[in-house]
Amino acid sequence: MIYSFMCDYSEGAHPVVLKAVADECGKQHGNYGIDECCDKAAALIKNSIHRSDADVHFLPGGTAVNLTVIAHALRPFEAVIAAKTGHIAVHETGAIEASGHKVVTVEGTDGKLTPKEVEDAVLFHTDEHMVRPAMVYISNSTELGTIYTKSELTALRKCCDEHGLLLMLDGARLFCALASVENDLSLADIAALTDCFYIGGTKNGALFGEALVILNDNLKTAFRFSIKQRGHLTAKGFLLGAQFEALFTDMLGLDIARHENKCAAEIANTLKDLDVPFFAPAQTNQLFPILPDVIAEKLGEDFELSIWKKYDASHSVVRLVTSWSTPQWAVDALNEKLTKLCK
Amino acid sequence: MIYSFMCDYSEGAHPVVLKAVADECGKQHGNYGIDECCDKAAALIKNSIHRSDADVHFLPGGTAVNLTVIAHALRPFEAVIAAKTGHIAVHETGAIEASGHKVVTVEGTDGKLTPKEVEDAVLFHTDEHMVRPAMVYISNSTELGTIYTKSELTALRKCCDEHGLLLMLDGARLFCALASVENDLSLADIAALTDCFYIGGTKNGALFGEALVILNDNLKTAFRFSIKQRGHLTAKGFLLGAQFEALFTDMLGLDIARHENKCAAEIANTLKDLDVPFFAPAQTNQLFPILPDVIAEKLGEDFELSIWKKYDASHSVVRLVTSWSTPQWAVDALNEKLTKLCK
């Protein structure tokens, strides 16, 4: 195996992030996220969104954030609306349902939700014999590597306001979305348009950790109780703080994401040149080319990748992901192999 | 403030553990705990208990392990028996109840359960109008710093067998228990006498992480589904593997614990010389002296500590904890201050 393009969490931390962790290891800190490292990281994040009123919490992983927020925010009979490709809908082993809540799924387009779909889902639920939708969950970048435009997100916010819905944004790959050449959303825009969102560290050069930003006052109350109850209150929380301080210093996080996106773009360009169609637009560090099965198999001999789904009798949607650590030689080698196979 | 004796997770990782993490950061690894680091660490652990049939899983924290195991093991109407000082009974924000299960508490002695108490709790529950106790949860070392003897643990196992109960051992501080000068239990004994137990890394020199060892075949099935569902399947699981490989190489984990216990013993000896009574026997790295409030307060001016509980109108039980990183000078300074205050 030459290199793995399976995912963006196969390697540890970016050297700068690792050093930040190492530098704090010998000192004594406060516990459970009440410490100077977390304070500093939270201050940097709040500054970057111009929202001194935001609450910032650091949790160890994405599923942890999703289930904690949703369990915290919803009343027992309330449901969350998600695209059927949404992480909470498929790839969290029923974590949301385990906390008691239905995930109402809608079709989505390229992994994104439209206000029309949200509205239809709300109107379908008419009375107390059905769950009550109370939140919309979106990902940016999505599970298909696509990103929301400012106008799309603004329209979703409007729809949520009209129907009394919370809007939560899963930003496990938010840095990659922000670093996309097609992006027109700032971090401050996202803060202005959502009730809460998180900024992923795990998939962007951290050892582990996500920074949850809560804007809606109703969600702020007693949130640490929920983190603890779900088992996600990291004892040495300063480790999370230190990493996010590093990611937000000189916006290292964005630099890392730009590298991921650039590597992916080079692969996407090769695929486009070879007339390979895409299952979803190539906008960030995840690519979903539709390859003949025979080529996917040959490619898999040299490069680890995942088969996203069967496309038709002889083709599959393949997922290729670049990471903070993807080297140029691996991109080149992949492109060379692709060219050889597809020509 | 001179030094904090608040807890054993105020500092990051022991240098050897940190180096192990750093060494793996640049390489590509399998995800979610399916990787060579976890394989090696699991092999070392299985070897140390002479149980090649054991299943080993690495989770990020202690509450995470407790709630995942209990939710996985019990049927909806089943309950777990714990000492009223047990971590799951008090200090996990109802995490067990949030997964649907009652924690049946019994009084306990020095944080430890007796077979008699367990049996009484079982016999109290007579029919389908009450929960059905199905598991016993113990900690070693306990939340009061005490340890189980081999004969105590053997008697509990016998009681559990007689009543069809699973026996789970919370080993968040297991290394400290094993390293206690009063300990007569081997890791292999613990594996032989429990259905599952875990070995704490977080409080013993790791950045984060606990190694869960499952011995009972019934608990093994589909356990990774439960880890994922609760949000505790660490994406970069190799980081946990690397740390436990370090802790089990030349039994570094035990060396760390011996240091913790030795520091604590020096403080305990000072306290005993000063005729300070203890709320629970001083056996590991947590000490619970009963101090006059006025002295506790003065001590608190120089050293961070926690007030465990009021003892009487003028005394409090104070908790002092040493860590992998506690320096001799801090122990000496504390002893000096104690001597000055108590004489």
Add this chain to the structure above:
Amino acid sequence: MIYSFMCDYSEGAHPVVLKAVADECGKQHGNYGIDECCDKAAALIKNSIHRSDADVHFLPGGTAVNLTVIAHALRPFEAVIAAKTGHIAVHETGAIEASGHKVVTVEGTDGKLTPKEVEDAVLFHTDEHMVRPAMVYISNSTELGTIYTKSELTALRKCCDEHGLLLMLDGARLFCALASVENDLSLADIAALTDCFYIGGTKNGALFGEALVILNDNLKTAFRFSIKQRGHLTAKGFLLGAQFEALFTDMLGLDIARHENKCAAEIANTLKDLDVPFFAPAQTNQLFPILPDVIAEKLGEDFELSIWKKYDASHSVVRLVTSWSTPQWAVDALNEKLTKLCK
């Protein structure tokens, strides 16, 4: 308003069932379903399916049975497969999710599941990052009034066996299914082909109550714990027993269902004569004609009915339901009005 065809639970109990309740009111009985009335009813039911090994429990309502069985049968990470029209999928306010389990929905045809859909749903779930389907839930008659044939149910059973799935049949309207002129399934067939099923009383002439029949030994253990835990262990359980004894004496339950179906058939015939299309085949006591909105509205002035869903811009699917108590004059009046409106 002349008459309501809204549902089959607008009236109380059939006179024979009511008399059975009244006859037991003055006597002393055992509690919580441990009594002679329940014993007798259970014996009649077990006899009717030739299964002395079955366990029979009486619960107060259909949602109560569904959530209790599913919560009892599934492990936390397991899911139940249902048609998207299934009662548990839409009309129970997330009761299944509230017990922690995902309902995996498939399209279905006329409210019925096919083995192919079940298999596809199973194969979609590949690993521990997704829930594990472990049960198939069907209704007979379905929420669209249709019934399973013996060959359809046999094929589903075979599919369930191949994939290790439990098969649960919601029989809230089972008597109507059995009484359908198109039915070829006996109660004994249903017992032979499912892991558990229930026989609805509420919608078939009882005050309230469903008889759950458990065939699979694994589901039998400790089932009364689950009934109690969910709050469905009726204190005066003998009232449920007395009603089911009445329904199974000389198969009164089937006679009631035949009346319901006959009333519905007369309405269906009128509609067919008027060339009104149906959203689902008319097989039992629930009819789903597709009516022009203007006619549905006019009809609604004299008869209560429900609008199931919009069909297109100018038509709606209307639901008409007959009950144990529907009088001939009401059927005639409805038919007359329909004829007048549709001609």
Add this chain to the structure above:
Amino acid sequence: MIYSFMCDYSEGAHPVVLKAVADECGKQHGNYGIDECCDKAAALIKNSIHRSDADVHFLPGGTAVNLTVIAHALRPFEAVIAAKTGHIAVHETGAIEASGHKVVTVEGTDGKLTPKEVEDAVLFHTDEHMVRPAMVYISNSTELGTIYTKSELTALRKCCDEHGLLLMLDGARLFCALASVENDLSLADIAALTDCFYIGGTKNGALFGEALVILNDNLKTAFRFSIKQRGHLTAKGFLLGAQFEALFTDMLGLDIARHENKCAAEIANTLKDLDVPFFAPAQTNQLFPILPDVIAEKLGEDFELSIWKKYDASHSVVRLVTSWSTPQWAVDALNEKLTKLCK
């Protein structure tokens, strides 16, 4: 066996209640509690407490009410405080925990809670590592047959207000409490002093059913969603309405309770004359005499009763309960037998 004093739900409905049910059986009604019977019953109840703003819901049983209210009212990390003899703490198979909430138990006196105990429980819970008590649950009459005085309930209310706690009163046997010769609380007092309470029908002459009265506006919102989600929204809800209309017409419910209490008082007087001590004061229809085991056993040959608990090596606490239907001859026979055995 001559007669059973096991409980107050061994017989069906009081003739007047039964007739009320029978009278409604042939008519068409609204469903799920939206009907004229429920409207009338609710109006009578609201009138009796002088609270037109109250919300009244009818549910099928006591555990159903307890778990529905508590799951509806509490946030995930919140807990309910109860006496250790409280029904939710012991005799509901962990129903509250199954909805995710811890029951914090305190000792209690004669089954009753004191403000001091409540306050101690609140103060014990200091931060987000522990659950947050948010509700106090009491029963009146209690599980030991005792009743709260107006001054006791007022003091509890004051304590709840000071600590931001909801106060819920389980009135499965509220009519008996109100009918006690020692009672000084009116139904209006109870409405004024609690956030919600319920009035038991099942144990007071109804076939089944409890009337939940919600006074606190915060608890009112969307409550029917919770009833449905837990499976307790009775399809033929008018049956519950009809029964409560009967119980509140000319206060039949109180008359029934007076009969129950009078029967019990006659037995209590006999026991007192025989110098039999009581485990708890005899105030309503449940008596808890402490009898020598040998006498309890002999008594059990003629009369069904329950052994509440062992008192000492040779004595047991026996529970004797009278019902709406207990005949004078059974009381006389029991008294005669007691006199014969104890003299």
